[in-house]
Amino acid sequence: MQSRLTTYIFVGMILGILVGWACSTAFPDTQTAKTIAGYISLVSDIFLRLIKMIIAPLVFSTLVVGIAHMGDTASVGRVGAKALAWFVSASFVSLLLGLVMVNLLQPGANLNLPLPDVSASTNLKASSLSLKEFVTHLVPRSVVEAMAQNEILQIVVFSIFFGVGLASLGEKGKFLAEGVEGLADVMLRITGYVMKFAPVAVFAAMAATITTQGIGVLFTYAKFMLYFYFSLAILWGLLIVAGYFVVGSHIGRLINAVKEPFILAFSTASSEAAYPKTLENLERFGIPNKITSFVLPMGYSFNLDGSMMYCTFATIFIAQAYGIPLTWGQEFTMLLLLMVTSKGMAGVPRASLVVISATLSTFNIPEAGLLLIIGIDQFLDMGRSATNVIGNAVATAAVAKWEGQLKLTDQRIDRALDNAVPMPAGD
Numbered sequence: 234m235q236s237r238l239t240t241y242i243f244v245g246m247i248l249g250i251l252v253g254w255a256c257s258t259a260f261p262d263t264q265t266a267k268t269i270a271g272y273i274s275l276v277s278d279i280f281l282r283l284i285k286m287i288i289a290p291l292v293f294s295t296l297v298v299g300i301a302h303m304g305d306t307a308s309v310g311r312v313g314a315k316a317l318a319w320f321v322s323a324s325f326v327s328l329l330l331g332l333v334m335v336n337l338l339q340p341g342a343n344l345n346l347p348l349p350d351v352s353a354s355t356n357l358k359a360s361s362l363s364l365k366e367f368v369t370h371l372v373p374r375s376v377v378e379a380m381a382q383n384e385i386l387q388i389v390v391f392s393i394f395f396g397v398g399l400a401s402l403g404e405k406g407k408f409l410a411e412g413v414e415g416l417a418d419v420m421l422r423i424t425g426y427v428m429k430f431a432p433v434a435v436f437a438a439m440a441a442t443i444t445t446q447g448i449g450v451l452f453t454y455a456k457f458m459l460y461f462y463f464s465l466a467i468l469w470g471l472l473i474v475a476g477y478f479v480v481g482s483h484i485g486r487l488i489n490a491v492k493e494p495f496i497l498a499f500s501t502a503s504s505e506a507a508y509p510k511t512l513e514n515l516e517r518f519g520i521p522n523k524i525t526s527f528v529l530p531m532g533y534s535f536n537l538d539g540s541m542m543y544c545t546f547a548t549i550f551i552a553q554a555y556g557i558p559l560t561w562g563q564e565f566t567m568l569l570l571l572m573v574t575s576k577g578m579a580g581v582p583r584a585s586l587v588v589i590s591a592t593l594s595t596f597n598i599p600e601a602g603l604l605l606i607i608g609i610d611q612f613l614d615m616g617r618s619a620t621n622v623i624g625n626a627v628a629t630a631a632v633a634k635w636e637g638q639l640k641l642t643d644q645r646i647d648r649a650l651d652n653a654v655p656m657p658a659g660d
Contacts, residue, residue, distance in 0.1 A: 253443025299526030300396025341553025539620025
């Protein structure tokens, strides 16, 4: 049952921390610890591979079905415009919050850590996030290649074209639409099988991370991590307030609906791992399949609120660490730059670090400063990934509300979330 799985995931996370701490203590040699962590992480690697295995067909089938159910291209354009309006607004607020909080808290001031040499290399390809690269990256050269590489942004673009084309066929495309809907049902069933493996994967992910990094890294960077998570908590609060204005007193139900994917994303540091469960639980909450299937995949490409906030927070932190003053004009220019470059995050390995690297070089801040945060990036990514889940859940609810499609009066919602009566996907 859903609540039981949430408990198992949380227990797996705690046990993973304890086992990782025990391993790092028993095997202080760095190379030995890495070897042991490598074997432990086999479990989480397999789980993430399983997730990646289902992501492409799941995004394609659910997005195409969502568009086909809308019935006409005007509806697709209207919903897409509303979703993008929310994404841009949320991105701006997230970036601005990171900028304000890092200036108020000053985590990089008086940093009691040796600063990396300004000539040190981080081996991150900053150019991959240029505006030109992002625009050309939008359109897949081959849909097969895009699916093979799990390029979510490109899959979304192809799925939109496919769905709009299918919807325009009318009765002629009905048979194919039913076939794609059947594929979506199969993928959701497979998702259920994969999710049963989640608690063990969470345990392995945490154990492997603590084994290699050691629990001491949490204390060394305690100030920075504390300030960052405090800022994330404020962002969570803003998202919940936004959700309250959207769904009113039902905000508690919405938070309960995303509780499990939130914990899963946090413990695995992967938004992708939480995608299937987020999709399923939002439909149980009362958002129609045609809305969740359309808005949520777009959100995974354009609405990464936690990652956005981290970009401004970490960039200014590095500037503070090196004692480089920035004017408010420069910082606002940085915010606008990140509004564009951060939209290319989807499909780029270690995306936030790459975006930050590109921003650092633009403002003549030593790129080597990334070495200050790379060691704890896994722990920071946990918070970013979990925040992305909340942001996309609220965004999907908002679009459904604006479309008059939010079904919150059905008594089955409460029973579904309490797991008393399982509801079929798409109700």
